[in-house]
Amino acid sequence: xxxxVVDHGRRRFLTSATAVVGGVGIVSAAVPFIKSWEPSARAKxxxxxxxxxxxxxxxxxQLIVAWRSLPVFIVxxxxxQLAALPKQDPRLVDPKSDGSSSEQQPKYAQNETRSIKPExxxxxxxxxxxxxxPNYVGEMKPEPFDPNWQGGYYCPCHHSRYDMAGRVYxxxxxxxxxxxxxxxxVDDTTVQIGVGPKEGA
Amino acid sequence: xxxxxxxxxxxxxERTPGLAPMYRKHMTEYYAPKNFNLWYYxxxxxxLVLVNQIVTGIFLTMNYDPSASGAFDSxxxxxxxxxxxxxxxxxxxxxxxxxxxxxxxxxxxxxxxGSFKKPRELVWLLGMLIFxxxxxxxxxxxxxxxxxxxxxxxxxxxxxxxTIPKIGPALQEWIMxxxxxxxxxxxxxxxxxxxxLPIVLxxxxxxxxAALHEVGSNNPDxxxxxxxPKGNRWDALKPADGIPFHPYYTVKDLVGVGFFLxxxxxxxxxxxxxxxxxxxHDNSIAANNLVTPAQIKPVWYFTAFYxxxxxxxxxxxxAVWGVLGMxxxxxLLFALPWxxxxxxxSIRYRGTGYKVALTIFVIAFFCxxxxxxxxxxxxxxxxxxxxxxxxxxxxVFGRIMTVAYFGFFVFLWLYTHLGWEKTxxxxxxxxxxx
Ligand code: HEM
Ligand code: FES
Numbered sequence: 001x002x003x004x005v006v007d008h009g010r011r012r013f014l015t016s017a018t019a020v021v022g023g024v025g026i027v028s029a030a031v032p033f034i035k036s037w038e039p040s041a042r043a044k045x046x047x048x049x050x051x052x053x054x055x056x057x058x059x060x061x062q063l064i065v066a067w068r069s070l071p072v073f074i075v076x077x078x079x080x081q082l083a084a085l086p087k088q089d090p091r092l093v094d095p096k097s098d099g100s101s102s103e104q105q106p107k108y109a110q111n112e113t114r115s116i117k118p119e120x121x122x123x124x125x126x127x128x129x130x131x132x133x134p135n136y137v138g139e140m141k142p143e144p145f146d147p148n149w150q151g152g153y154y155c156p157c158h159h160s161r162y163d164m165a166g167r168v169y170x171x172x173x174x175x176x177x178x179x180x181x182x183x184x185x186v187d188d189t190t191v192q193i194g195v196g197p198k199e200g201a
Numbered sequence: 202x203x204x205x206x207x208x209x210x211x212x213x214x215e216r217t218p219g220l221a222p223m224y225r226k227h228m229t230e231y232y233a234p235k236n237f238n239l240w241y242y243x244x245x246x247x248x249l250v251l252v253n254q255i256v257t258g259i260f261l262t263m264n265y266d267p268s269a270s271g272a273f274d275s276x277x278x279x280x281x282x283x284x285x286x287x288x289x290x291x292x293x294x295x296x297x298x299x300x301x302x303x304x305x306x307x308x309x310x311x312x313x314x315g316s317f318k319k320p321r322e323l324v325w326l327l328g329m330l331i332f333x334x335x336x337x338x339x340x341x342x343x344x345x346x347x348x349x350x351x352x353x354x355x356x357x358x359x360x361x362x363x364t365i366p367k368i369g370p371a372l373q374e375w376i377m378x379x380x381x382x383x384x385x386x387x388x389x390x391x392x393x394x395x396x397x398l399p400i401v402l403x404x405x406x407x408x409x410x411a412a413l414h415e416v417g418s419n420n421p422d423x424x425x426x427x428x429x430p431k432g433n434r435w436d437a438l439k440p441a442d443g444i445p446f447h448p449y450y451t452v453k454d455l456v457g458v459g460f461f462l463x464x465x466x467x468x469x470x471x472x473x474x475x476x477x478x479x480x481x482h483d484n485s486i487a488a489n490n491l492v493t494p495a496q497i498k499p500v501w502y503f504t505a506f507y508x509x510x511x512x513x514x515x516x517x518x519x520a521v522w523g524v525l526g527m528x529x530x531x532x533l534l535f536a537l538p539w540x541x542x543x544x545x546x547s548i549r550y551r552g553t554g555y556k557v558a559l560t561i562f563v564i565a566f567f568c569x570x571x572x573x574x575x576x577x578x579x580x581x582x583x584x585x586x587x588x589x590x591x592x593x594x595x596x597v598f599g600r601i602m603t604v605a606y607f608g609f610f611v612f613l614w615l616y617t618h619l620g621w622e623k624t625x626x627x628x629x630x631x632x633x634x635x
């Protein structure tokens with residue numbers, strides 16, 4: 001017994017088998033801990049639609065409402081702002097929102113104004129770069145960040161710029177147009193954010 | 202009395218015979234080069250700050266409330282109502298910034314004197330891991346007061362991970378535990394900041410020093426005292442150019458501690474926010490998920506890396522490139538021992554090309570820092586006139602500096618791998634031996 005020859009092959013096998021079983025055990029035990037970081041049931045449940053009256057929003061004004069704790073911009077665009085939109089096309093990354101930004105709006109808002117009604121812009125006010133809330137700079141006048149400014153959004157974080165339909169300009173860090181949430185008009189002066197228009201409507 | 206201490210000492214030694222030899226190995230019989238200069242203060246100062254952060258941190262925890270509804274108010278409570286709470290908090294916030302001052306200087310010393318080169322690669326790698334852990338620690342600490350800057354800082358940094366194609370958005374939700382920074386985010390950052398990362402940091406510092414003491418310190422001449430002549434006043438077999446760490450360097454380090462505390466106390470008492478550099482103004486407004494502060498920028502020590510994110514434009518429908526650039530700028534530091542393979546360590550005996558490159562690198566780092574702090578937005582119009590297109594100027598300036606930052610590593614690789622460097626003769630012993 002005392003002077004038996006060591007069987008190295010067998011020892012190696014047992015060592016690796018122990019290591020593998022132990023490793024699998026550790027990885028499996030880690031799963032619940034990793035999963036515990038995912039949004040909890042409570043966090044997922046908080047996401048009801050939001051209804052907002054448009055009566056008090058004057059032409060050229062923006063109102064911010066919270067939906068799923070995200071800021072949603074509601075803008076009553078002026079005729080001048082709307083007229084400037086097509087002229088921006090050559091300076092934009094994805095003017096028709098059918099390239100990299102094809103997922104950034106519901107089908108019913110995939111148009112030049114990115115909206116259901118041309119004047120009403122309803123948009124999630126989160127920069128597609130790293131998630132700041134861009135500032136609304138509606139006036140068409142030279143700005144320090146763009147001498148040719150035609151109204152739109154300017155992100156304070158890394159200076160991304162968007163036009164009055166949330167379409168991103170070329171040469172800025174943000175890659176995509178801002179997101180349009182599902183929404184519909186309950187009546188002429190009320191929108192509901194979080195639910196799209198009924199089928200066929 | 203002395204007798205009692207000696208008896209207690211003997212009693213302990215009998216039971217842990219390893220303790221006294223360990224003390225000798227790392228203190229009285231650890232022979233460090235005798236030519237250390239000012240640049241060698243920052244390691245011990247980093248340890249001092251680490252202790253300060255842990256002690257003040259523990260006391261802050263006693264009154265801080267890590268919930269989205271209570272965090273902001275609890276910090277105001279510490280500042281106004283807790284006896285001496287303001288001092289403890291300012292010691293912690295000032296300590297955080299000074300930690301980075303000290304660590305940046307410590308790292309620069311390592312680059313300048315080639316302390317990352319063979320045989321100290323592991324010391325350097327462990328140091329870089331400390332640096333990463335420190336950045337994570339500082340970021341999470343910054344989120345805790347739940348001011349508006351905390352909130353948006355958290356949002357932007359977490360969104361860095363959201364730019365990774367495919368898995369990004371899910372990863373981002375996983376980190377935050379919600380769709381925006383929220384209670385869950387704050388709770389987990391608190392747990393990481395007060396317990397997980399400090400443990401990691403302490404462990405890494407122990408390993409950093411263990412690795413250093415195995416190979417011995419480098420010095421401003423970049424010569425290996427272990428390869429030089431043997432025999433000093435204390436030991437015939439130890440390096441002639443070494444002196445015992447204790448008492449020689451403990452006393453020297455105490456002088457450094459004195460100066461450092463003087464500066465730190467001045468800041469804590471007279472300029473705790475340091476003009477918005479150490480504590481940002483917008484962070485005295487509570488977190489608001491609907492309004493981004495007009496000017497959002499990280500604390501000064503992150504700005505250089507952060508400016509790189511901004512300078513790289515998005516391409517192919519993703520913003521991941523800027524993020525890769527930022528992580529790359531740190532990854533290159535990790536790889537430094539294999540990028541700069543020049544045989545001469547210290548800048549004193551290296552080629553002119555190296556000195557020029559290092560100077561440009563430092564300038565680029567400071568310029569990126571200024572850019573990340575939005576200082577350029579303020580000064581460019583003053584220098585070049587109010588009508589200029591700031592975005593354009595920022596981009597041109599920042600991209601040149603970004604190229605200079607990365608260019609340093611490219612240049613060093615070529616310079617040392619292709620043997621372009623013309624070095625001066627390195628002395629056999631440290632220059633200040635008697
Ligand atoms: C918590 C942070 C840190 C602490 C407490 C710390 C502590 C120390 C101490 C006490 C020394 C010896 C004294 C000295 O040379 O100054 C040292 C040496 C060293 N450290 Fe650190 N360190 C830290 C972070 C770093 C970082 C971030 C790096 C770089 C990536 C680094 C790289 C080095 C190198 C290369 C040496 C050897 C220097 C030489 O021998 O010339 N350390 N460290
Ligand atoms: S988050 Fe808007 S530009 Fe970066």
